[in-house]
Amino acid sequence: MTHLQAGLSAETTEKARLELNENPDTLHQDIQQVRDMIITRPDIGFLRTDDDFILRFLRARKFNQVETFKLLAQYFQYRQQNLEMFQSFKADDLGIKRALMDGFPGVLENPDQYGRKILILFASNWDQSRNSFTDILRAILLSLEVLIEDPELQINGFILIIDWSNFSFKQASKLTPTILKLAIEGLQDSFPARFGGIHFVNQPWYIHALYTIIKPFLKDKTRKRIFLHGNNLNSLHQLIFPECLPSEFGGTLPPYDMGMWARTLLGPEYNDETEYTHTYDALHVKEALGSSDKDCTEKLMKRSQSAVEPGTLKHKDRDDDTAQPLLALD
Incomplete structure (x- = not known):
């Protein structure tokens, strides 16, 4: 070595x-x-x-x-x-800070069963009067820059879960082809991260329609890693074990603390956006991530994926019509 x-x-x-x-x-x-x-x-x-x-x-x-x-x-x-996107590219930039405080992105403390870091987005938290889509994208890219410093994540990669619950048609109408192209280019074509899966949950019909529009711009490899679960958590749990997920996604972990990742980037002095003015300290972030990242992995690597029997994790109050992901992982 x-x-x-x-x-x-x-x-x-x-x-x-x-x-x-x-x-x-x-x-x-x-x-x-x-x-x-x-x-x-x-x-x-x-x-x-x-x-x-x-x-x-x-x-x-x-x-x-x-x-x-x-x-x-x-x-x-x-x-x-895209020079304007990377001016003041730091956690205490007002636009990035607001996005982080609103959970764009959320980053779970523990990885999934394969060591992949789990990022989550609650789409309905997007308030256009507070966050521009560009600032949300900048916050996601900044978070990935910090996370990719970890060589374990360079190898194990990432998982992204987007919860579309309560995401309105009006909000969806703001996702123009221009900004979606900007996001695709930034995440799919221009960043050294291995994305093992992108999971949509609780997506309404117009998100299906939106996906159909952007699908031609996605690489075949990317398309095969996008899963549309609807409101069925069973198919999600067959790919990401419940032990690694917060309760919002039917997992066994406590509800996600929306401010956790923002506090990690902004440091212990994090207060509110009118008081905090320091940039993130990469060393502080590394220490804050700590060794707990491996806890879920160490517990679950012993468990084979065959332990998840089809239907055993199905919620009785969930719709059964979308039990299978629309796209399969190769």
């Missing part, structure tokens, strides 16, 4: 080898070969090219060096093309 793999558990190191083709003997060579490609794109300002930084892109593209460089270039090109 090289110093670039320091801090990884033995299980995660083996997972990186098997799933991502990560080889400690050629790690530095792989990184340098990606770095050598930078001269082919003089139109892009590559503001960071250190080993640790390039490694997260290699992991996101399973050590395919050409695809890695393409993602690295798109990461910086996206920032060049």
Whole structure:
């Protein structure tokens, strides 16, 4: 194991080898070969090219060096093309701070049974008079920047759950093709994160319609990782065990504390948006995340997925018509 793999558990190191083709003997060579490609794109300002930084892109593209460089270039090109989004790109920026305080995004303390970090969004919390969609996207991207510093998450990846309960047609009408394209480009095409699943729950018909519109802009790999569960929690629980979910999603954990992630980023001095003016401290965030991230994983890795019998987690008061996800994970 090289110093670039320091801090990884033995299980995660083996997972990186098997799933991502990560080889400690050629790690530095792989990184340098990606770095050598930078001269082919003089139109892009590559503001960071250190080993640790390039490694997260290699992991996101399973050590395919050409695809890695393409993602690295798109990461910086996206920032060049959307400069206004990344001005004052810090947690105490008023727009980002408001979005964080409203739970955009929420980040669960414990990962799922496969070590993937769980992000949650309660769509109905979007108040257009308070949060612009751009600020919500900025808050999500900033959160991912902080989280992706963890090499375990570079390998294990993320899960996103969006709860569309009480999300009105009026709110949905504000999701224009322009802003949706901005979000897709920022998350799908320009960020080195491995998304193992994007789960819609309690989505109304007009969110189905919206998904149909944006579907052609999604990569095939992304489409296969989107699950539309409706109001049936059984299919959600077959993919993310209830032991890893708060009660809002039928899980066994307490209700999600909407301010938890905002307090993590803003620090112990977090009060309200008129008083707090400090930026987040990356070291503080790392300490706040702590070792508890592994608790759920350690408890549940011993449990095979076959332990979830079809129908055993079904809620009696839920509609049975949408028991299966519309899209299957490959």
